[in-house]
Amino acid sequence: MVVPYKHEPFTDFTLEENREKMEAALKQIEADFGKEYPLIIGGERIITEDKIKVVNPANKDEVLGFVSKSNKKLADQAMEVADETFKTWRKSDPNFRAGILFRAAAIIRRRKFEFTAHLVKEGGKPWKEADADTAEAIDFLEYYGRQMLKIKNGAKVNSRPIEHNQFHYIPLGVGLVISPWNFLFAIMAGTTTAAMVTGNTVLLKPASATPIIAYKLMEVLEEAGMPKGVVNYIPGPGSEVGDHLVEHPRTRFVSFTGSREVGTRIFERAAVVQKGQIWLKRTIIEMGGKDTIVVDNEADLELAAESIVQSAFGFSGQKCSACSRAVIHEDVYEQVKDRVIELTNELTHGDPSDNRHFMGPVIDQAAYDKIMGYIEIGKEEGKLVAGGEGDDSKGWFIKPTVFADVGPKARIMQEEIFGPVVALTKAKDFDEAIEIANNTEYGLTGAVITNNREHLEQAREDFHVGNLYFNRGCTAAIVGYQPFGGFNMSGTDSKAGGPDYLIQHMQGKTTSEML
Numbered sequence: 481m482v483v484p485y486k487h488e489p490f491t492d493f494t495l496e497e498n499r500e501k502m503e504a505a506l507k508q509i510e511a512d513f514g515k516e517y518p519l520i521i522g523g524e525r526i527i528t529e530d531k532i533k534v535v536n537p538a539n540k541d542e543v544l545g546f547v548s549k550s551n552k553k554l555a556d557q558a559m560e561v562a563d564e565t566f567k568t569w570r571k572s573d574p575n576f577r578a579g580i581l582f583r584a585a586a587i588i589r590r591r592k593f594e595f596t597a598h599l600v601k602e603g604g605k606p607w608k609e610a611d612a613d614t615a616e617a618i619d620f621l622e623y624y625g626r627q628m629l630k631i632k633n634g635a636k637v638n639s640r641p642i643e644h645n646q647f648h649y650i651p652l653g654v655g656l657v658i659s660p661w662n663f664l665f666a667i668m669a670g671t672t673t674a675a676m677v678t679g680n681t682v683l684l685k686p687a688s689a690t691p692i693i694a695y696k697l698m699e700v701l702e703e704a705g706m707p708k709g710v711v712n713y714i715p716g717p718g719s720e721v722g723d724h725l726v727e728h729p730r731t732r733f734v735s736f737t738g739s740r741e742v743g744t745r746i747f748e749r750a751a752v753v754q755k756g757q758i759w760l761k762r763t764i765i766e767m768g769g770k771d772t773i774v775v776d777n778e779a780d781l782e783l784a785a786e787s788i789v790q791s792a793f794g795f796s797g798q799k800c801s802a803c804s805r806a807v808i809h810e811d812v813y814e815q816v817k818d819r820v821i822e823l824t825n826e827l828t829h830g831d832p833s834d835n836r837h838f839m840g841p842v843i844d845q846a847a848y849d850k851i852m853g854y855i856e857i858g859k860e861e862g863k864l865v866a867g868g869e870g871d872d873s874k875g876w877f878i879k880p881t882v883f884a885d886v887g888p889k890a891r892i893m894q895e896e897i898f899g900p901v902v903a904l905t906k907a908k909d910f911d912e913a914i915e916i917a918n919n920t921e922y923g924l925t926g927a928v929i930t931n932n933r934e935h936l937e938q939a940r941e942d943f944h945v946g947n948l949y950f951n952r953g954c955t956a957a958i959v960g961y962q963p964f965g966g967f968n969m970s971g972t973d974s975k976a977g978g979p980d981y982l983i984q985h986m987q988g989k990t991t992s993e994m995l
């Protein structure tokens with residue numbers, strides 16, 4: 481018997497004791513800086529000559545490690561191992577598989593500060609955000625372990641007196657898991673272990689900006705009793721290893737989280753039936769967002785401004801759920817705008833190793849250049865009212881930036897920027913606000929701030945996003961509480977951390993025996 485699922489509490493950094501533990505962890509992990517990390521294929525450590533250099537985005541000179549890089553040949557080797565291991569792993573006891581996840585969660589919980597400190601350095605996350613990432617990783621393990629126990633005997637079907645019918649779920653085969661850098665721990669761990677606990681074997685290709693945390697997860701899973709070859713760790717360039725494995729005829733499914741551009745590419749390539757391929761590949765694809773907070777005229781305006789600022793600038797706006805547009809009723813537009821500017825100007829930003837900073841850097845030079853490019857576009861499309869400056873001399877820092885009076889069809893209102901930039905626009909009434917909120921090709925998260933019950937009900941039906949929040953910000957979904965995933969070009973709405981997630985990694989089998 482396992483205790484009922486409850487999400488992992490966040491660490492209270494207002495307590496001196498916790499601050500001291502975190503400072504100590506940040507010191508302790510320095511001993512690992514510059515280390516080499518091998519690939520792991522079939523449990524074997526493989527060092528390659530070609531390496532990924534991993535740096536702290538807040539301080540480019542701080543090299544966190546050198547990670548071996550897989551290529552097509554090593555990817556094929558990993559595929560062979562995963563394919564072979566599947567023959568036995570698919571028959572493994574679901575209780576045993578769930579047990580690995582529960583033990584892994586316990587190991588991470590014991591070393592929570594150490595993992596969180598690592599995320600501060602590898603992901604450039606402020607303490608609070610890094611702690612939430614670690615907590616979410618633990619949540620995924622605890623939740624998916626329990627979900628596996630729930631579905632292990634399949635679902636009830638009817639039988640007749642002459643026959644005995646059964647319906648249960650079996651694994652698919654080798655899954656390719658491709659993860660992003662933003663929730664470098666939680667999403668990577670969640671997508672990997674969902675695939676593995678359901679009896680599939682896995683090829684794990686983490687984002688090239690953040691591959692070390694994935695190596696650390698491998699160590700945890702091994703310590704928790706995962707047999708060799710079940711998850712194989714093959715970091716490497718998405719364009720080479722990713723493309724190659726998406727197209728591999730032995731890949732049975734792809735679980736991807738990342739940008740719309742790469743997601744749609746994977747979707748198209750996975751659809752092509754390759755020579756020797758005997759199935760249609762399944763794809764679980766979660767992509768970007770252009771998430772909106774709608775502010776009505778009958779609303780708590782302080783809550784509205786706080787929700788916009790927190791959702792736009794938490795982790796430098798690098799969340800798929802981040803608020804990148806606010807649509808505000810014209811009656812209260814000026815008030816909300818002024819308060820958003822005030823709150824934004826109060827935010828501190830700098831090296832996230834220092835807990836005084838609300839915001840840290842963006843992830844790398846490419847992100848920095850892209851976001852600064854959008855800031856230039858924003859200057860043409862709206863009025864820059866806060867921020868707008870960047871500094872990439874030491875790390876990749878961009879000030880929290882607000883554009884006001886932006887038209888609903890402007891590029892900064894339509895395209896995912898994935899940085900600390902929010903656009904404000906005016907609506908003449910609530911109907912128009914919802915219309916604008918729905919006017920992108922995405923449909924991930926959204927929020928409505930209003931005290932008008934009718935408008936809440938209207939939004940419940942008409943605001944077309946996978947995760948809709950009322951009278952709060954649009955980020956911070958919790959595993960098991962707010963299953964997460966989006967509509968339209970935000971992805972396949974797989975709802976990570978929800979009750980339907982695991983069976984997408986399985987197929988139903990009906991057995992009917994005559995009596």
Ligand code: NAP
Nearest residue numbers: 660661686687688717718722723738739742766767768800
């Ligand atoms: P990305 O550039 O699409 O990369 C995601 C992963 O795909 C990385 O591991 C990347 O490897 C790999 N990749 C790149 N090209 C590939 C290819 N041709 N074939 C196969 N794999 C390939 O996204 P990102 O910048 O890491 O993450 C940010 C994006 O993720 C944003 O759009 C954000 O909204 C989205 N996101 C969505 C969710 C959600 O739940 N909907 C959650 C988090 C993030 P390399 O690193 O080696 O290029």
